[in-house]
Amino acid sequence: MAAMEMFHVQQTPGVVLCCLCGTAISPNPTNMCMSCIRTQVDITEGLQKQLTIFYCRNCGRYLQPPRAWIKAELESKELLTFCIKRMKNLSKVKLVDAGFVWTEPHSKRLKVKLTVQKEVFNDAILQQTFVADYVVEDNMCDSCSRAAGNPDQWVAVVQLRQKVDHKRTFFFLEQLILKHGADANTVNVKKMHEGLDFYYGHRSHALKFVDFVNSVVPVRHRNDKQLVSHDTKSNHYNYRFTFSVEICPICKDDLICLPQRLSTSLGNLGPLVLCTRVSNSLFLLDPATLRTSFVDAQQYWRAGYKPLLTSRQLVEYVVLDIEVIGGGAHSNNDSAGAGGGGRYLLAEAQVARKSDFGQNDLIFTTRTHLGRLLSPGDYALGYDLYGANTNSDELDSLKSANLPDVILVRKSYEEKRRRIRGKPRPWKLRNLAMEVDATAVSGRGEEEQQQRDYERFLEELEEDPEMRSRIALFKNPQYTKVETASMAGDDGEEPPQVPLEELLSELRIADQEGGDGDGVGSDGPEEMDM
Template identity: 40%
Template sequence: RSKSSQRLISHDIHSNVYNYKSTFSVEIVPICKDNVVCLSPKLAQSLGNMSQICVCIRVTSTIHLIDPSTLQIAEIDGNTYWRHPFNSLFHPKQLEEFIIMDINRVQEKKKGAGAGARSNKHTLAEAWVQKTSELNTDHQYFCCTHLGHILNPGDLVLGFDLANCNLNDEFANKMNPHNIPDVVLIKKSYDRTKRQHRRNWKLKELERDREGMDTDDERQYQDFLEDLEEDEAIRKNVNIYRNADVPVESDTDDDGPPRISLAEMLEDLHISEDATGGEGANMMT
């Protein structure tokens, strides 16, 4: 949402010229992709009686949410959000790594009265997971997830631990504790170093210092590249160029991270000299 205002700075009564100073204030919705949010009961009911705990899977002109326990999806526009505002429950740095101990795909639950649409790009599954930092214990967590189509036993996945955190949220604090999941899984985890080495594409960018590879800016840039690989809808309006320095791998490795096909890449154009053969050479002799 935005606000605008004008203030008269000066004016000339003879020429009828007025000078105004215009001020624009824009407030951006504080929700990002992969955030876990808690909706108000009224908003959740208006969206088809979906769960209050949802995952944001995309942000465009609207906020795209999915209920990880039913696969129900919903879109929230700006006007709806500001009438029923909500916040993210976690910061992205609070993501924890889990290992899938067991996972079972389940049939979609029968729709209730007034239920909304469900995603056909995800698969509902029930999983037992364990934190990689607690492998020396027998403490496991049970959860429902919308990532059943890409997860298998032994896979690493990033998620948020709701069972051992203090949820400082107006709506979450009023929920029945039995309706709050112990863990919400967000995305499958891959080896970032290996992923960078096998990336055979690149983006056009301004020259910048790449020495500080561990900075927040560089990590956010790598997150953006991974989002391009994982989501076709994000990269459809982005020019992706073939990187000739990286050899093309076969598509037989299905267990690796998502990759962009060669058909989606553009050939990089290099002009080393004048098109006529030499610098400033005549086209005809």
């Protein structure tokens, strides 16, 4: 054993000469160096180096044969995937890496650098990189060509209507449509007197939009069709389809006097209740007991009642005193998911109308669900049942009952907002491109009223975090910060604002600096309140 340990044989790796150039290399199945292998074998043979893709400039979509059109930004992951799928015979090699090579945005060229691998000869893996050139040709899609040829050439229209005296519902519905991309197949949008008209090139697109609206608001709809033309030889009919969709006239913060039958079916709720939220169901709250319930679309349209008082009839009150009742014991409501639980707190408040100061000493005592928000000296908006002139059979039947004189709805920030009203906000919203009908705005007074409704809608977004969580808010690059001292009131309290962490940044590929193109672009970023 000792003799064997004394002798150690050192093995040296063998080398062979390349059969083509004679270079000393380690043995391999081909007996050729890598340079010679590349000269003899081209693994990219059969792969397309130049392709043509079609792009619609009007809608910014690319043609995915045979008839599909996809939306993709320049140097995005979606566009890179689209370009790779268009290349034929790519399945014969293994794709290792892919990325864009930067080109001028107006050059009508897209260059994609691809790295592929393939097994050649006997178990030898060869890797090669090449650049594929995509020529972008302009070609209008069917929807854009139809709209350009004749804007009135549509097949189906969805007439969305709501019989109320404000437009806040459609402002919020517009944001939901933009967030969920429900306007993707819309040919044209027209603003009408009591709502919006959405035009589509196919009946299936209109049905899809009706289903979307039905999922976010309580609606009822009916459809009709009109014969446009008939070919007797081929027995081919052309129809125009009309979908009439009516949105429930009950909106957020409306006061409702429930019919006796409905109140009994909801466990003797109310009968005076507030609508705290609207999705595909109505969420109702009894401010005197904190009991909650919800009414779906079928239940509502079966009864078909209207609001007793709307948000335009709110009166501003001054809170003189407030006292919590039972320490929040009433938070065990019938439906905690409908906005109860820890959100509301039952309290007894003494209030006086702001307009009565210096006129009389009229003071009202009422129960309210705003025990967590109100303090003595605050302002609140509520309904004045003491002096209201209502025309309701349900309310007339309750004259013998002990009804409150005041029902408070929400805290008022009017005094604090007056100092900053008219100044830009640090956030903004996107808007639908729509055509305004001549009957939509009949005069200057109605146009000013719509502007006030839009301003009130923006204030609701600032006050309600749950409401703005359902839409997309973007940073306003033109915003200049307002001094905090000018925003706060006499008590040092600021009006509600949207936190900066809730805002999204609009991604603009054209504004970014171009690189060598090895990477791709990053990704950009129900219920409904009315």
